Amino acid sequence: MRVGVVIPAAGIGKRMGSTVSKQFLDLAGEPVLIRTLRIFDSHPAVGHIVLAVREEEQEAVESLLARHGFDPGRVLLTKGGEERQESVFQGLKRVNAEWVLVHDAVRPFVTQKNIDELLKAVQETGAAILAVPVKDTVKQVSPAGYVEKTLERSRLWAVQTPQAFSRALLLEAHAKGAQADLPATDDAMLAEALGVSVKVVRGDYANLKLTTPEDLVLAEAIWKMRRSADDQSGTRV
């Protein structure tokens, strides 16, 4: 199976509010982006990774990758866009593989098992995403702040990345999305608009997206939990 990965990393992290974009913040001694990249760089099915970054950060990212020993022939850089959707589309155009995984730079806890399960599912369906059942009760609220309705929780899933697609399908979905000016907060939405059935693969609650400041505290705790599990099983080197 030939897999290319697109990692959008061109956001400014408005909701995090830090001076440094959140993909470059430190997580247990290393930048979040480096931790995320390692997971994919070490997966046996992954041939190359395209990282979408802001133009003004490109040189700094190149040095960061070199310092951490990434092969520039395997981790390619492209210019990101104003929105996540545009950054992914730019990255996707550089992918040369039958299958593509799209993963947020700021989700450093996805596991090799999650990726394996997703890759198995995408070969059957052409489109597959990771998600977890929603734990809270979710209500639809009017702009004026009143409850319009309560959604049926048993059918609600919180969607994560990676999301996996056949490259041809995702290219078509992004091209049509851009043409129709269809805003999408994830890539599956664009595939759904083509009428494609997207398979949902159960992920882990720990596959957190670093979005707001408290997520940094949670991330340090997840890191410690993983490290102590590795110590107990003797898998940490």
Ligand SMILES: Nc1ccn([C@@H]2O[C@H](COP(=O)(O)OP(=O)(O)OP(=O)(O)O)[C@@H](O)[C@H]2O)c(=O)n1
């Ligand atoms: N123009 C953009 C916006 C986002 N992203 C990337 O998409 C992922 C998920 O986006 P999000 O969490 O929304 O990141 P930001 O846009 O940086 O955050 P905010 O919306 O708070 O500004 C991140 O890895 C982010 O770098 C991107 O590549 N290009």
Ligand SMILES: C[C@](O)(CO)[C@H](O)COP(=O)(O)O
């Ligand atoms: C793609 C995503 O991570 C799935 O949960 C999410 O939709 C990204 O949204 P954001 O607004 O760019 O954080």
